[in-house]
Amino acid sequence: MATKSKMIGNRKLKVGGRKSSAFRFPPSAAPRFLAKPTFFKATMAIVQKDLAAEFRSRELLSAMLVFSMLVILIFNFALELDIKVRQSVTAGVLWTTFAFAGTLGLNRSMAVEKDRGCLDGLLLAPVDRSAIFFGKAISNLAFMLIVEAIVLPLYALLYNEVRIFQPAFLGVILLGSIGYIAVGTLLSAMSVQTRTRDVLLPILLFPVAIPVLLASVKASGGLLNNATFAEILTPLNLLIVYDVIFIAVAFMVFDFVVEE
Amino acid sequence: MQSKPIVLSILDVVSIIVLGVAAYLALVFAPTELVMGDVQRVFYFHVGTAWVGLLGFILAAIAGIAYLTTKDMKWDRFEVAAVEVSTMFFFITIVLGSIWARPVWNTWWTWDPRLTTAAVTELIYIAYFMLRQGIEDPEKRARFGAVYTLLGGLSAPITFMVIRLFRTIHPVVIGSQSAEAQGGFSMTTDMRTAFFFSLFAFTIIFIDLIWHRIRLGRLQDKVEELKLNLSL
Amino acid sequence: MIEVKKLVKRFGLKTILRGVDFSVEPGEFVALLGPNGSGKTTFLRILASLSRASMGSVNVAGYSLPNESAQVRAKLGVVTHMPLLYPDLTAEENLQFYARMYGITNHQSRITQVLEMVGLEYRRKDLVRTFSRGMQQRLAIGRAVIHDPEVILFDEPYTGLDQDASEMLDDVLRTVTATGRTVVMTSHDLARAEDLATRFDILSRGVITATATQKELKKTNLLTFYKQAMVE
Numbered sequence: 001m002a003t004k005s006k007m008i009g010n011r012k013l014k015v016g017g018r019k020s021s022a023f024r025f026p027p028s029a030a031p032r033f034l035a036k037p038t039f040f041k042a043t044m045a046i047v048q049k050d051l052a053a054e055f056r057s058r059e060l061l062s063a064m065l066v067f068s069m070l071v072i073l074i075f076n077f078a079l080e081l082d083i084k085v086r087q088s089v090t091a092g093v094l095w096t097t098f099a100f101a102g103t104l105g106l107n108r109s110m111a112v113e114k115d116r117g118c119l120d121g122l123l124l125a126p127v128d129r130s131a132i133f134f135g136k137a138i139s140n141l142a143f144m145l146i147v148e149a150i151v152l153p154l155y156a157l158l159y160n161e162v163r164i165f166q167p168a169f170l171g172v173i174l175l176g177s178i179g180y181i182a183v184g185t186l187l188s189a190m191s192v193q194t195r196t197r198d199v200l201l202p203i204l205l206f207p208v209a210i211p212v213l214l215a216s217v218k219a220s221g222g223l224l225n226n227a228t229f230a231e232i233l234t235p236l237n238l239l240i241v242y243d244v245i246f247i248a249v250a251f252m253v254f255d256f257v258v259e260e
Numbered sequence: 261m262q263s264k265p266i267v268l269s270i271l272d273v274v275s276i277i278v279l280g281v282a283a284y285l286a287l288v289f290a291p292t293e294l295v296m297g298d299v300q301r302v303f304y305f306h307v308g309t310a311w312v313g314l315l316g317f318i319l320a321a322i323a324g325i326a327y328l329t330t331k332d333m334k335w336d337r338f339e340v341a342a343v344e345v346s347t348m349f350f351f352i353t354i355v356l357g358s359i360w361a362r363p364v365w366n367t368w369w370t371w372d373p374r375l376t377t378a379a380v381t382e383l384i385y386i387a388y389f390m391l392r393q394g395i396e397d398p399e400k401r402a403r404f405g406a407v408y409t410l411l412g413g414l415s416a417p418i419t420f421m422v423i424r425l426f427r428t429i430h431p432v433v434i435g436s437q438s439a440e441a442q443g444g445f446s447m448t449t450d451m452r453t454a455f456f457f458s459l460f461a462f463t464i465i466f467i468d469l470i471w472h473r474i475r476l477g478r479l480q481d482k483v484e485e486l487k488l489n490l491s492l
Numbered sequence: 493m494i495e496v497k498k499l500v501k502r503f504g505l506k507t508i509l510r511g512v513d514f515s516v517e518p519g520e521f522v523a524l525l526g527p528n529g530s531g532k533t534t535f536l537r538i539l540a541s542l543s544r545a546s547m548g549s550v551n552v553a554g555y556s557l558p559n560e561s562a563q564v565r566a567k568l569g570v571v572t573h574m575p576l577l578y579p580d581l582t583a584e585e586n587l588q589f590y591a592r593m594y595g596i597t598n599h600q601s602r603i604t605q606v607l608e609m610v611g612l613e614y615r616r617k618d619l620v621r622t623f624s625r626g627m628q629q630r631l632a633i634g635r636a637v638i639h640d641p642e643v644i645l646f647d648e649p650y651t652g653l654d655q656d657a658s659e660m661l662d663d664v665l666r667t668v669t670a671t672g673r674t675v676v677m678t679s680h681d682l683a684r685a686e687d688l689a690t691r692f693d694i695l696s697r698g699v700i701t702a703t704a705t706q707k708e709l710k711k712t713n714l715l716t717f718y719k720q721a722m723v724e
Contacts, residue, residue: 031602033639036566037595045592053580056619117574121635123542124576125593126566183411190404194394203390207383208411211418218425238422245414253407256328260400260543398504485505 042127046135050109051142060108064101064147071097072155086159091221094155095176095213098148102180103205105143107198109136110188123258133254137185144177161224169223172236176216179243180209186250189257212246215239268471275468282308282461285454293451299363304454306356308462309349310378315466316346317381321413324406333481334474336402339409340392341473345466347385354378373423380419384412493518493643493674494539499548501534508534510698511548518642521675523689525682525718530695532678536647539676540570553642566594569636569644573651575628576635579621583612583631586620587638594639602638610634610664626657630664637668644669646677650684662687686714694721 037045054060075093079085113119113136122132152173156164163169184205191200206213218235286304293300320342327335357375358368369375388408395401447455494516501509508531516522526532537543539552541561550557553567577586584603591599607613610630620628629649636644649665650658665688669675679685685692692714694702702721709717 031591031596031598031600033594033596036562037592041595042593045589049578049581049585049589052585053578057580112578116579117572117576118578120542120570120572120574121576121590122593124540124565124568124570125590126562126595127593128562186407186411190391190407193400194391194404195396196390196394200390200394203387204408207380207387208415210380211415211422214419214422215425218422235422235425238418238425242415242418245418246411249410249414253328253410256403256407259403260537481505488505 036126039128039131042125042131043135043138046122046132047138047142050136050139053112054139054143060105060143061146063108064105064143065150067104068097068101068147068151069154071100072151072158076158081159086161087225088221090155090159090161090224091217094152094220095217097151098144098173098177099180099206099209099213100202101147101151102144102177102184103202105147106140106181106184106188106205107192107201109140109143110185110192111198114192119258129255129258130251132258133185133189133250136189137181137250140185141177141181144181145174148173148177163224166223168229169220172216172220172223172232172239175236175239175243176212176220179212179239179246182243182247182250183209183212186254186257189254193257212239212242215242264475268468268475271464271468271471275465278457278461278464282454282458285457290451290454291448296364299360302356302360304458305462306353306360307455308458309356310353311459312462312466313346313350313353313378313381315463316342316349316470317413317416320346320409324409324413327402327406328410331399333398333402336398336405337474337477338470339402339405340477341470343385343388343409344473345469347382349462349466350378350382350385354382371423371426373420373426376423377416377420381412381416384408384416388412493520493553494676495549495551496539497549499535499538499550500546501531501538501543502546508698509538509545512695512698512700514693514700516674516676518674519672521669521688521690522677523685523692524676524678524695525680525685525692526678526695527680527722531698532695533647535695536570536645536676536678540568540645541565566639567642569639569641570647571629571632571636571645571649572647573649575620575632577620577628577631580619582617582619583607583623584616586631587635590635590638596639599638606634606638609637609667611660624657626653626660629653629657629661633661633664633668641673643674643676646675646679648678648680650679650681658684682714682718692717694718696722 036042072093075081075096079089079093081089081093113122123129152164156162184201187204187208188201191197191204194200215235215238219232219239222232222235282304286301290301290304292298320339323335323339323342326332327339354375357378361370362368388405391408392401392405395404494514496512496514499509499512499514500507512531512535514535524532524535534543538545538550538557541552541557541564544558552564555561555563555567557564578589581589584607587603587606588599591603596602604613607616610633612627612631612634615623615627620631623631633649646665649661653661662684669688675689677685677689689706691703691705692709693700694717702717704717
């Protein structure tokens with residue numbers, strides 16, 4: 001033990017010896033210290049950090065995926081998903097699955113920041129608070145979309161439900177996920193700071209996210225049942241309205257959620 | 261501050277009187293509705309409590325915005341008062357509605373936009389109290405509470421619009437009538453008197469209760485402060 | 493470099509800091525000493541713009557808080573007793589991430605330099621998850637100085653470190669602070685503070701009760717000074 005630490009100490013001593021030369025960089029490699037990164041760059045830095053960490057550990061994605069498959073399995077037997085039942089409940093089953101799996105991901109993604117004080121690390125950087133919100137929201141959305149991209153084909157395979165692969169249906173999934181994640185990211189930043197933590201997120205999130213879930217079910221269910229575009233226009237509009245309002249509000253109030 | 265303001269005492273008395281008068285108008289004065297019979301009389305209090313419940317919800321969201329911009333704790337006390345009183349009134353609304361719906365719609369409950377929105381709103385309120393309970397720091401509690409009432413206030417109307425896409429049987433007594441509605445009726449002049457007085461009465465009671473709750477909040481803070489001084 | 497006047501911080505009704513006056517000249521290394529619960533961490537969090545003062549004025553690196561917090565944060569490095577590192581990223585990736593968050597372009601050479609400074613160049617490609625507590629703490633210091641800040645704040649950097657790790661951290665602290673940076677460090681470890689700091693301030697029950705420079709202290713030792721300050 002003692003020899004090991006000594007060795008590390010030596011290594012460091014050697015480094016200390018050539019410290020002065022290390023401060024001179026060749027002009028091409030010299031770092032540039034800007035006052036602050038742009039909003040976009042800060043957002044993308046957070047997204048890349050989250051994705052890199054997740055692709056290494058795969059903790060969050062595997063939990064979301066396994067959970068999703070379990071929910072579908074339970075629905076299969078609880079609702080006896082034969083052809084006739086599926087006609088009316090496919091959209092509902094899928095959205096329930098995504099909503100539940102989504103809270104798992106949202107909780108985990110924010111707990112990673114909170115547990116090791118990394119949230120403070122983000123807040124200490126000279127970037128806008130809202131860049132932190134967008135960074136986290138975009139990575140959460142990416143996780144949700146990845147899970148959906150795996151669950152949807154599996155569902156299609158299991159139930160021979162090829163109608164899922166129409167662009168309009170996938171568009172509705174995207175719109176719904178955006179709204180859900182926007183509110184979810186904001187609320188997870190709140191719930192992670194409370195005593196009850198992960199238990200609280202679904203309780204806070206579901207009543208507020210009901211419009212986005214129901215509108216998505218209505219629109220995607222309509223598409224599966226060959227509704228005309230005019231028929232799904234209203235839920236689609238509400239979905240877009242919800243997305244716009246809640247992204248704007250989350251953007252405005254995120255400051256209040258992370259300040260002290 | 262310690263003693264109860266005189267205006268509040270007067271308001272207490274007025275509240276009891278208007279509640280009595282509203283009850284008289286609803287139960288005795290207003291004519292019996294021809295189709296539904298006496299059970300229709302529930303309607304006056306049902307709409308009265310629903311109105312103040314909604315009012316409280318909107319006021320709470322406004323108080324939330326006011327708190328976030330001014331950081332003044334009085335808005336937090338107002339917000340809590342509005343949410344608490346509203347929760348109670350919404351609950352009464354739902355119960356009264358069920359009593360009416362049993363004979364008229366032949367069911368205690370139906371997933372109609374108004375009923376569902378009311379139920380969702382109650383759930384938002386309950387989540388609001390659970391959120392506040394999990395936070396020690398009063399300033400942070402106020403901040404998170406304000407953000408949540410704001411989100412709730414924005415999502416509730418969209419919830420209503422979304423659920424309307426699934427069909428409705430709830431009657432629209434004021435304004436236009438939907439073709440599928442069951443249990444609708446048109447009001448006579450005496451009914452209108454009872455109806456509008458009930459709205460007025462519940463508004464008074466609502467103000468009285470909110471005032472009491474704000475005062476209670478202030479006293480709570482005072483007690484905390486005294487306890488803290490004692491321990492130092 | 494740091495100028496704090498009549499700083500008050502309340503959490504609800506509890507007053508943590510009750511009128512702190514504090515100023516630090518460029519290049520000073522101030523050890524902020526005090527028992528647990530004296531408000532050291534709260535005070536440092538306010539300097540770091542992570543928390544807001546309830547009253548009083550705070551100036552760091554020529555900018556006032558909280559209005560110019562973005563400018564302050566750009567000139568500030570903070571090390572807390574938590575590492576603020578991502579366990580699933582390598583040492584290099586962690587530093588890359590923070591370099592980007594601080595707007596450093598062409599940061600590869602800077603990262604190498606920082607890793608050498610904290611003696612972790614040989615673990616560059618290893619996951620932080622596999623690091624010992626001491627190594628994490630050294631990397632945390634590297635993270636805090638990645639943008640070459642003018643002011644560094646250390647909050648109990650020795651928490652949870654064994655003797656070897658503490659000594660190594662001493663070396664790193666000396667290297668990092670050798671370049672004339674201004675440093676404020678909280679600690680309840682008097683021996684470590686005595687070795688490093690040029691000035692000692694005692695924070696007790698929310699106020700600074702005593703202050704002495706290293707020269708003034710020469711006659712007595714730090715422990716006697718500390719005890720005297722606590723008695724007052």
